[in-house]
Amino acid sequence: MWWDKKVQCNKCNQQVPKDQIRADLKGNTWVCETCYQILKEKREAAKFVPEKKVEKSEPLKKFMCTQCKYSFESRKLGKLCPFCGRANTVSKIDGSLPW
Ligand SMILES: [Zn+2]
Numbered sequence: 364m365w366w367d368k369k370v371q372c373n374k375c376n377q378q379v380p381k382d383q384i385r386a387d388l389k390g391n392t393w394v395c396e397t398c399y400q401i402l403k404e405k406r407e408a409a410k411f412v413p414e415k416k417v418e419k420s421e422p423l424k425k426f427m428c429t430q431c432k433y434s435f436e437s438r439k440l441g442k443l444c445p446f447c448g449r450a451n452t453v454s455k456i457d458g459s460l461p462w
């Protein structure tokens with residue numbers, strides 16, 4: 364009968380029963396259940412890439428060390444001043460400098 368027929372997976376070239384074969388995510392080839400899951404995971408992982416890119420393109424923020432008055436630009440507020448190395452002296456500057 365037709366459902367007994369084995370179908371070749373386009374990904375791993377294994378012959379699998381037709382009930383274990385699936386259309387791939389693009390819908391133009393047939394892949395086995397295992398390959399389908401791998402493809403799906405890869406696609407899920409790829410989804411996170413644009414989010415990371417957005418994070419990287421975040422504008423630089425201005426920070427200033429309240430101890431040595433050293434100002435610098437960073438995307439993240441660090442705990443240590445990159446100039447004097449003191450901890451918890453760094454604060455964010457919004458807009459113009461306060462002096
Ligand atoms: Zn396969």
Ligand SMILES: [Zn+2]
Nearest residue numbers: 428431444447
């Ligand atoms: Zn400092």
